[in-house]
Amino acid sequence: MLKHIFRSFFTLIFAALVGSVVVFVLLRQLGGDVVTAMLGKEAAPIDVSYLREELGLNQPLIVQYLNWLGDIARGDLGTSYAMKLDVFTEMMRRLGPTAMLTIGGLIVSVPLSLILGTYSAINAKKIRSGFVDVFTTVGIAVPTFWVGLLFALLFGVRLGWLPTGGYIPFTEDPLQSIRSVILPVAALSLGVTSVFTRYVRTAMLDVMNEDFMRSAMARGRTRRGAAIIHGVRNASIPLVTVAALQFGQLIAGAVVVENVFVLPGIGRLIVISTLGREVVVVQSLAMVLMLIILILNFLVDIAYGFLDPRIRDKESVDV
Amino acid sequence: MLQLRDVRVVIDGHEIIRIDELDLAPGSRLGLVGESGSGKTMTAKAIAGLLPDESKVSGSVIFEGQDLLTLNDREMSKVRGKRIGFVFQDPARSLNPMMRIGKQVSEAIRIHSDLKGDAVTAKVIDLLHQVQLPEPETLLRRYPHQLSGGQQQRVMIAAAIAADPDLLIADEPTTALDVTVQEEILRLLISLSEERKMSLMFVSHDLGVIRFVCDRVAVIYGGNIVESGRIEDVVAHPMHRYTAALLAANPGMPKDDNFSAFIGKRLQTITGSVPAVGKFPSGCRFRNRCLSATDACSTMPSPITTGNDHRYLCWNPGDRGQS
Numbered sequence: 001m002l003k004h005i006f007r008s009f010f011t012l013i014f015a016a017l018v019g020s021v022v023v024f025v026l027l028r029q030l031g032g033d034v035v036t037a038m039l040g041k042e043a044a045p046i047d048v049s050y051l052r053e054e055l056g057l058n059q060p061l062i063v064q065y066l067n068w069l070g071d072i073a074r075g076d077l078g079t080s081y082a083m084k085l086d087v088f089t090e091m092m093r094r095l096g097p098t099a100m101l102t103i104g105g106l107i108v109s110v111p112l113s114l115i116l117g118t119y120s121a122i123n124a125k126k127i128r129s130g131f132v133d134v135f136t137t138v139g140i141a142v143p144t145f146w147v148g149l150l151f152a153l154l155f156g157v158r159l160g161w162l163p164t165g166g167y168i169p170f171t172e173d174p175l176q177s178i179r180s181v182i183l184p185v186a187a188l189s190l191g192v193t194s195v196f197t198r199y200v201r202t203a204m205l206d207v208m209n210e211d212f213m214r215s216a217m218a219r220g221r222t223r224r225g226a227a228i229i230h231g232v233r234n235a236s237i238p239l240v241t242v243a244a245l246q247f248g249q250l251i252a253g254a255v256v257v258e259n260v261f262v263l264p265g266i267g268r269l270i271v272i273s274t275l276g277r278e279v280v281v282v283q284s285l286a287m288v289l290m291l292i293i294l295i296l297n298f299l300v301d302i303a304y305g306f307l308d309p310r311i312r313d314k315e316s317v318d319v
Numbered sequence: 320m321l322q323l324r325d326v327r328v329v330i331d332g333h334e335i336i337r338i339d340e341l342d343l344a345p346g347s348r349l350g351l352v353g354e355s356g357s358g359k360t361m362t363a364k365a366i367a368g369l370l371p372d373e374s375k376v377s378g379s380v381i382f383e384g385q386d387l388l389t390l391n392d393r394e395m396s397k398v399r400g401k402r403i404g405f406v407f408q409d410p411a412r413s414l415n416p417m418m419r420i421g422k423q424v425s426e427a428i429r430i431h432s433d434l435k436g437d438a439v440t441a442k443v444i445d446l447l448h449q450v451q452l453p454e455p456e457t458l459l460r461r462y463p464h465q466l467s468g469g470q471q472q473r474v475m476i477a478a479a480i481a482a483d484p485d486l487l488i489a490d491e492p493t494t495a496l497d498v499t500v501q502e503e504i505l506r507l508l509i510s511l512s513e514e515r516k517m518s519l520m521f522v523s524h525d526l527g528v529i530r531f532v533c534d535r536v537a538v539i540y541g542g543n544i545v546e547s548g549r550i551e552d553v554v555a556h557p558m559h560r561y562t563a564a565l566l567a568a569n570p571g572m573p574k575d576d577n578f579s580a581f582i583g584k585r586l587q588t589i590t591g592s593v594p595a596v597g598k599f600p601s602g603c604r605f606r607n608r609c610l611s612a613t614d615a616c617s618t619m620p621s622p623i624t625t626g627n628d629h630r631y632l633c634w635n636p637g638d639r640g641q642s
Contacts, residue, residue, distance in 0.1 A: 125373075211412035212414055214413070215407065215413045215414065215415075217399065218367060218399050218400060218404075218407075218479070219399065219405075219430065219479070219482075220396050220430040222396045230415050307417075308417065310416060313462075313464070313465070
């Protein structure tokens with residue numbers, strides 16, 4: 001078990017380093033020259049050289065990279081040039097809407113996927129599982145921003161049930177706060193739920209064929225009872241891994257949804273910074289989001305060990 | 320207590336099982352013997368209602384006066400575990416790897432009785448005692464992978480008899496186990512059936528094992544019960560040619576239990592192998608492998624019953640010519 005944790009931790013560090021190089025190099029290369037990107041082609045040479053100095057761009061690339069890594073390790077995500085804001089402070093200020101969206105998305109999509117996927121697996125050979133298939137196919141096919149717009153038009157504009165945009169902090173008015181994220185969370189969850197339902201269905205179908213499912217039925221469980229009591233727990237082992245990956249999808253989806261519903265979250269900050277050509281800010285935000293996803297995967301990897309008694313018992317695990 | 324009449328199982332248009340008559344008396348132990356592919360496990364599954372969805376079953380399986388084939392999944396789940404217990408071949412795969420032993424043994428109790436909490440635990444400990452497992456109190460907190468194969472099968476048996484069923488169906492319960500463990504499990508099944516007055520249907524490919532456990536035997540080939548009767552009658556005077564061939568192919572079947580008697584003696588085999596589904600010949604399904612087949616065998620023989628309820632389906636019966 002200890003070896004398992006150690007190995008997962010090593011994977012986390014390695015993936016974070018590789019990821020940081022990718023983020024750094026991609027943004028430096030794709031965006032062209034950082035200063036030109038920020039100031040435009042017509043900028044005065046003196047401004048350009050001043051900014052180059054300030055951003056440390058005259059140093060070798062490797063030094064720039066290490067400096068940036070060091071800053072991030074200290075929690076210094078740099079300063080937005082245009083807005084004159086400390087990125088870390090700004091990110092913390094905008095954490096609320098993004099956290100509500102992603103956690104809300106998780107709370108909605110995971111149980112819903114488990115129910116739909118299990119239902120579809122139990123009734124695999126019956127017509128009623130087809131309804132689930134139709135739902136997931138549509139859910140996977142339609143883009144999140146379009147769903148968001150449709151929801152806003154129907155429930156916000158046409159029916160007037162829910163606000164179409166804006167955000168009220170949870171601490172200010174919990175009820176209104178939840179109301180303000182219902183539509184964004186619904187739009188965000190549709191795609192993730194659809195994909196995850198497919199995974200649940202496949203995992204459950206695999207488990208349904210196991211001998212111990214037959215044993216459970218032989219003791220008097222119905223097919224459904226056996227699926228819920230014995231199946232879900234066994235299917236959960238492959239599913240937790242997928243769930244962690246789906247969380248990455250939720251964060252990506254939050255960027256889109258925040259912009260459709262005008263929520264002042266981190267996703268909105270990323271878009272504003274990208275449009276403002278704030279390479280430093282985008283680079284740091286990308287790194288932070290990547291770290292969140294990696295750490296989550298690490299935690300899931302450990303949880304995996306605790307979920308399965310066979311892994312828990314083993315001193316070394318060959319994954 | 321259990322009567323199968325005209326039971327047919329059809330999968331993908333192929334008749335897998337065709338049993339015109341098979342009876343199990345209360346308190347008796349019936350062996351169901353045949354090669355792999357003979358339909359013995361299918362028969363057990365048909366009784367349990369655990370056949371794959373695409374199979375069509377007709378006829379009647381009367382258990383304690385009730386036709387099980389007329390019950391739906393929910394009604395059948397009230398029979399399974401409570402009135403009929405099941406033990407399967409591979410105990411390692413038949414136990415849920417993520418669930419503690421105690422929970423799996425108590426499952427049938429929790430489903431079929433009103434017992435709760437400590438009463439359930441007490442019963443589970445008692446059951447683990449009955450299947451002769453050491454330290455039941457600590458055992459019930461363990462997981463299946465922490466047990467040996469023999470212990471796992473004892474756990475399966477404890478779980479199968481937890482709700483005190485009247486009939487236990489054991490499908491090759493010792494095939495996956497070591498020979499030494501095998502005999503212990505067989506003795507356990509015999510003693511449990513005697514103490515609890517529980518009938519036993521024992522499915523196996525091994526006539527030697529069935530002779531050890533059962534008082535009656537039914538020989539199945541190609542989904543037909545080709546011969547049935549008291550085990551000593553069938554072993555001593557096999558009437559169907561397939562039974563005779565099975566006996567001749569079994570090294571553990573000398574009549575006088577004298578091991579030296581068959582050392583160096585060439586073991587007989589049954590020519591050919593069990594045909595694939597749908598490839599059985601018409602009439603007697605064994606005729607393409609039978610050394611004594613005649614033209615008459617191309618039509619299905621009618622059952623013949625002799626003394627002691629010894630029943631067989633053969634045009635050319637007898638143990639003449641076969642040792």
